[in-house]
Every structure is written in structure tokens, then in C-alpha cells.
Amino acid sequence: MSKSKTKIEKQEQDDLLSRRGFASAALGGVGLCYAAAVSYPVYRYLSAPVEKSAAAAAVTSVTPPDAVKLPPGKHMMFKFGARPALLIHHKDGTWAALDAVCTHLGCTVQYETENDRIFCACHGGIYDAKTGKNISGPPPRPLGKYAVTVSQDAVVVTREKQG
Amino acid sequence: MKSVFASVFNWMDARLGLQDLLHLAQKKTVPVHRQTFWYYWGGLSLFFFLVQAFTGVLLLLYYRPGPEAYESVRQISFDTNFGWLIRSAHSWAANLMILAIFIHMFSVFFMKAYRQPREFGWWSGMGLLLLSMVFGFSGYLLPMNELAFFATKVGLEIPASFPLLGAKMASLVRGGLDVNEYTVQRFFALHVVILPALFLPLLGFHLWLVQKHGNALPPEEEDKPEAQRRTMPFFPNFFAKDLAMWLIALNILALLASLFPWELGPIADSLKPAPKGIHPEWYFMSSFQVLKIFGQWFPGASGEVIGMTLFTLGLVLWILVPLYDTSRKSGERARNATYFGLLALGILVVTTTWGYLAIR
Numbered sequence: 001m002s003k004s005k006t007k008i009e010k011q012e013q014d015d016l017l018s019r020r021g022f023a024s025a026a027l028g029g030v031g032l033c034y035a036a037a038v039s040y041p042v043y044r045y046l047s048a049p050v051e052k053s054a055a056a057a058a059v060t061s062v063t064p065p066d067a068v069k070l071p072p073g074k075h076m077m078f079k080f081g082a083r084p085a086l087l088i089h090h091k092d093g094t095w096a097a098l099d100a101v102c103t104h105l106g107c108t109v110q111y112e113t114e115n116d117r118i119f120c121a122c123h124g125g126i127y128d129a130k131t132g133k134n135i136s137g138p139p140p141r142p143l144g145k146y147a148v149t150v151s152q153d154a155v156v157v158t159r160e161k162q163g
Numbered sequence: 164m165k166s167v168f169a170s171v172f173n174w175m176d177a178r179l180g181l182q183d184l185l186h187l188a189q190k191k192t193v194p195v196h197r198q199t200f201w202y203y204w205g206g207l208s209l210f211f212f213l214v215q216a217f218t219g220v221l222l223l224l225y226y227r228p229g230p231e232a233y234e235s236v237r238q239i240s241f242d243t244n245f246g247w248l249i250r251s252a253h254s255w256a257a258n259l260m261i262l263a264i265f266i267h268m269f270s271v272f273f274m275k276a277y278r279q280p281r282e283f284g285w286w287s288g289m290g291l292l293l294l295s296m297v298f299g300f301s302g303y304l305l306p307m308n309e310l311a312f313f314a315t316k317v318g319l320e321i322p323a324s325f326p327l328l329g330a331k332m333a334s335l336v337r338g339g340l341d342v343n344e345y346t347v348q349r350f351f352a353l354h355v356v357i358l359p360a361l362f363l364p365l366l367g368f369h370l371w372l373v374q375k376h377g378n379a380l381p382p383e384e385e386d387k388p389e390a391q392r393r394t395m396p397f398f399p400n401f402f403a404k405d406l407a408m409w410l411i412a413l414n415i416l417a418l419l420a421s422l423f424p425w426e427l428g429p430i431a432d433s434l435k436p437a438p439k440g441i442h443p444e445w446y447f448m449s450s451f452q453v454l455k456i457f458g459q460w461f462p463g464a465s466g467e468v469i470g471m472t473l474f475t476l477g478l479v480l481w482i483l484v485p486l487y488d489t490s491r492k493s494g495e496r497a498r499n500a501t502y503f504g505l506l507a508l509g510i511l512v513v514t515t516t517w518g519y520l521a522i523r
Binding site: 034041042045 | 221224242243244245246248249410413417
């Protein structure tokens with residue numbers, strides 16, 4: 001008699017445990033749904049400017065204003081999407097358009113007319129002014145290079161295919 | 164895993180006394196009786212305040228006070244992902260917070276929970292309500308739309324009508340002789356720096372007092388012998404019910420904010436006449452209507468002064484209730500205080516309804 005009673009009690013206890021387990025799993029699930037319903041709009045709200053600048057960065061070609069008037073030996077800064085870029089009209093008549101973000105730690109680089117090289121003031125990185133190749137200092141990679149198409153009335157800078 | 168958790172807990176406990184807090188939470192009880200429902204409204208007010216802090220910080224990321232105020236709220240509402248929802252939730256939760264505080268205040272009043280030793284709970288609560296209304300008034304201007312412009316103009320005319328320093332004070336608050344971009348900048352500083360700096364310590368004090376004294380019993384429960392009173396443990400019973408109320412509040416807020424998004428309206432323009440039917444937010448409607456009535460009874464500026472004086476006297480009487488309704492027994496004084504509460508509630512309801520009917 002007493003043996004069967006304990007068996008029933010044990011059975012009941014098992015049922016209770018599983019019911020409790022079910023309840024806490026269901027509550028956890030509902031809680032996750034609420035967390036997601038709150039976090040998703042908040043995440044999208046926070047990332048709105050990121051999405052905007054990503055959309056701006058997706059451009060493939062830019063026409064820097066008045067670049068066609070740039071005389072040989074002069075350079076200008078322009079915006080390629082969200083990034084600063086450097087357009088150089090070399091003395092020999094060739095053009096170079098380079099990403100102006102140092103590959104070392106992201107400072108904006110500058111063209112030095114007197115040395116005909118690109119210099120990063122933050123940590124002394126030096127790049128070749130025609131190819132963007134990293135010549136000395138800490139930069140690990142060359143500067144990104146854009147293709148330049150010069151016509152009668154505009155200079156068009158295009159993202160190169162190989163990326 | 165469990166032993167790691169236990170050893171981290173022990174390490175923290177030895178330094179912070181967490182065990183004491185747990186004991187406190189386990190020992191704490193909440194009275195169960197016919198009026199237990201009203202115990203949730205302080206927690207609901209707190210919930211809406213937390214929503215305000217959270218959505219407020221989010222709005223702060225894109226809002227620009229000063230001359231660009233309207234344009235930045237326009238961008239939040241129409242150009243930013245879910246910006247309309249965050250702004251709508253902030254506006255709706257502001258109203259729901261004031262509503263919850265009003266219900267909390269009246270339930271405390273009618274349950275006579277302000278009596279010894281809870282006087283400071285009543286006073287800190289009244290301070291929190293008044294600060295919340297200043298929060299509402301200052302936040303209302305920030306979008307710098309047409310309604311905000313006139314609401315602030317009218318609101319600041321009230322202190323300006325006071326004799327002696329009134330006009331000077333109003334001009335100082337406005338940062339000019341008319342509502343302009345300096346007013347927005349000032350109200351912004353008030354809304355996001357000064358008011359939170361005052362509100363948060365007062366809220367901490369209020370919550371500490373609630374923890375210290377526990378829930379007050381309404382007089383009819385107090386008359387019962389101790390053996391007949393029922394309680395529930397604070398943790399987990401009351402805590403779980405509190406959470407359920409917060410969840411209901413969140414659902415209502417989500418429905419209101421998404422189905423009835425808060426409008427932006429046209430930009431403030433000092434050359435445009437006030438639109439017909441313009442009226443303040445509902446929680447200022449009563450005082451707006453009282454001023455209007457007194458303005459009709461006593462033409463000229465004296466009407467406003469008389470109305471404001473009476474209103475202020477009533478408020479002072481209301482705040483001082485723990486000092487004149489002190490008896491634990493339900494005698495004549497206790498009855499008079501209840502009548503005063505009913506009168507205040509009646510005036511509030513009648514003048515608010517009157518105000519809404521008058522603008523239709």
C-alpha cells in the first residue's frame with residue numbers, strides 16, 4: 001500500500017516538474033519575442049546613419065566639381081562616396097586618383113607638392129604619388145586606386161574593377 | 164558551470180552583502196485586500212519613466228535644439244528608420260506616465276497612505292509629479308511646431324501676469340521677449356539635464372521610503388485584527404504580478420504608439436495666427452479652464468492672478484494633507500480630508516471636461 005502511494009507521488013512530482021519546465025520554456029520564448037520586438041526597431045533606428053553612408057559609399061563613379069580646370073602640378077581633395085579621395089594632376093600631364101585614407105590607422109593623407117609624394121602626418125607613412133604604393137613607414141598596403149577618365153569638359157573618377 | 168556561478172556569487176556577496184538583499188526580498192510582504200490593485204500604479208509610473216529615459220536617450224541621438232529643432236524632428240519622424248515609432252512612444256509614454264502618477268496619487272490620498280510615518284513619501288511623490296509636469300511642458304516645445312509654440316507662449320504668460328518680477332522671470336525663461344530658438348535651447352537643457360538631475364535623486368528617495376515603510380494599509384484594513392489580514396510575499400508573487408502589469412502597460416503603449424503615431428504638424432511661425440480649437444495637453448486642461456473661467460469673471464489681468472492664487476492655495480492645501488489629517492481613527496478630520504480629495508477630483512474632472520467641451 002505505502003509503496004504504491006509513493007509511486008503515485010513520484011509520478012505526480014515528475015508531471016509537475018515537466019509542467020514547470022514547459023511553463024518556463026514558454027515564458028522564455030515569449031520573453032525572447034518581446035526582446036526581439038523591442039530590439040529590432042531600436043537597432044534599425046541606431047543604424048539609420050550607417051545605412052545612409054553605406055548607400056553613399058556604393059557609388060561607382062564620381063565627377064569632382066571643377067576638376068577639369070585643375071592645372072598640371074596641382075591636386076585637390078574630393079569625396080568618393082563617404083570617403084575622402086585625392087585627385088592629382090601630375091606635371092607630366094598624367095592624372096592619379098587615390099583613396100586618401102591611410103592603410104595604417106585611417107588618417108587622411110596629404111599630397112606634398114615639393115616632394116611629389118603622399119604623406120600621412122599621423123605616423124609618417126609615405127606613398128608613391130602615381131601608383132599609391134606604400135614606400136616607407138608603417139602602412140601595410142598601398143592606397144586604393146581609382147581609374148581616371150579625362151574628357152573635354154569633365155574628369156570622371158571610377159572605382160576600378162579589381163576592387 | 165553551477166560552481167563557477169556559486170563562487171562568483173560568493174565573491175560578490177562577501178563584498179556587497181547580496182545575501183542580505185535576498186533575505187530582505189524574501190521577508191518583504193505585500194498586503195492582500197480589496198484595494199491591492201492600486202498598489203501597482205506606483206510601479207506603472209516607474210515603468211513609464213524608464214520608457215521615457217530609454218526613448219529619450221534614443222531621441223537625443225538625432226535631435227538638434229536651436230534653429231534646426233523642427234527640421235531635426237521632421238528627419239526623426241520621416242527620414243530615420245522607426246524614428247516615428249520612438250518619438251510616438253516617447254510622447255505616448257509621457258502622457259501615460261502622468262496618468263499613472265495621477266491614479267497613484269489619488270489612490271494614495273484616498274487610502275490615506277500619507278499618514279505617519281509616510282509623510283515624506285507623499286511630499287517626494289508630489290515633487291515627482293510637479294517635476295513630471297515640467298518635463299511635459301518643456302518637452303512639448305522641443306519639436307518647435309505650431310502647437311508647441313503657442314502652448315509655450317500661453318504657458319509663460321501665466322508667470323508673466325504675476326506682479327513685480329513676473330514679466331522679468333518669464334523673459335528670462337524664454338530667452339527673449341517672444342518664444343524663439345533660444346527658448347528651445349533653454350527648454351532642452353532643462354528637459355535633458357536639469358530635470359533629470361532633480362528627478363532621479365528624488366525618485367531614489369521615494370523608492371527608498373517605499374522599501375523602508377512598505378505598503379500602507381487602507382483604514383478599513385487597519386481596523387481589522389492582525390490575524391485577519393492577509394499578505395503575499397513580495398518575491399516572487401507580487402514581483403511577478405508587477406511584471407505582468409508592466410507587460411500589459413508595454414502592450415498598450417506599443418498599440419497606441421504604432422496605431423496612433425504622434426503628429427508633427429506645421430512648423431512654428433510667429434506671424435501665423437493661432438489655429439482654432441488650440442488647447443493644452445489634458446493634464447494642463449484643468450488649470451487652463453480655471454484660468455479661462457476666472458478671466459471671464461474678472462476681466463483684465465486680475466482674473467488670471469486670482470485664478471492662479473486659488474489654484475496655488477489648493478495645491479498647498481493638498482500637499483500639506485499629512486499635517487492636518489493625522490488621526491489613525493476615522494474621525495471627522497479623516498472624513499473632511501476624504502471630502503477634500505473628492506472635491507479636488509471632482510473639480511479636476513469637471514474643469515477638464517468643460518475645457519474640452521468649450522474648444523469643440
